[in-house]
Amino acid sequence: MDNVTGLTRGGKTWIxxxxxxxxxxxxxxxxxxxxxxxxxxxxxxERTEAPEFEDEDLDEDNAIMALKDPLDCxxxxxxxxxxxxxxxxHAPMPLAA
Numbered sequence: 001m002d003n004v005t006g007l008t009r010g011g012k013t014w015i016x017x018x019x020x021x022x023x024x025x026x027x028x029x030x031x032x033x034x035x036x037x038x039x040x041x042x043x044x045x046e047r048t049e050a051p052e053f054e055d056e057d058l059d060e061d062n063a064i065m066a067l068k069d070p071l072d073c074x075x076x077x078x079x080x081x082x083x084x085x086x087x088x089x090h091a092p093m094p095l096a097a
Contacts, residue, residue, distance in 0.1 A: 003092035004075065016075025017090035019067065024050045024086045027064040033079035033088065034065060042079070043068035 004016045025048060034042040046060045077078070080088045 002095045004095060015092050017077055018073045018075045018093050019079060020091045021089040022065060022067050023087045023089070024064050024066065024069065026087045028085055029063040029065060031065070032082040032084070036078045036082050038076075039072040039074060040069050041067065041073050047069055057058055 004018075006014045006016060006058065006084070008014050019045050024047075026028060029047075031044060034035075034044065043045065044063045045066045047064050050064060075090075080086075080090055
């Protein structure tokens with residue numbers, strides 16, 4: 001099955017990789033992914049609102065990132081390149097039939 005692809009300005013084939021997951025346990029809430037994203041894919045939430053932390057007793061309410069609208073991702077990969085903790089997972093998307 002073919003994936004969503006594009007062409008670079010130089011004419012090389014480029015396979016878009018779209019954000020599929022954000023590991024909130026690794027996230028430090030720096031906001032770099034949010035700042036670099038040209039779409040509305042991320043949002044800042046309180047750590048206590050994240051499902052990964054619902055059973056934990058947290059001393060303070062630190063903010064972390066969450067995926068707000070991952071279907072609006074354009075597959076540029078900029079968020080993954082700026083994340084200092086490697087929190088984001090990307091994958092190519094198959095072409096719809």
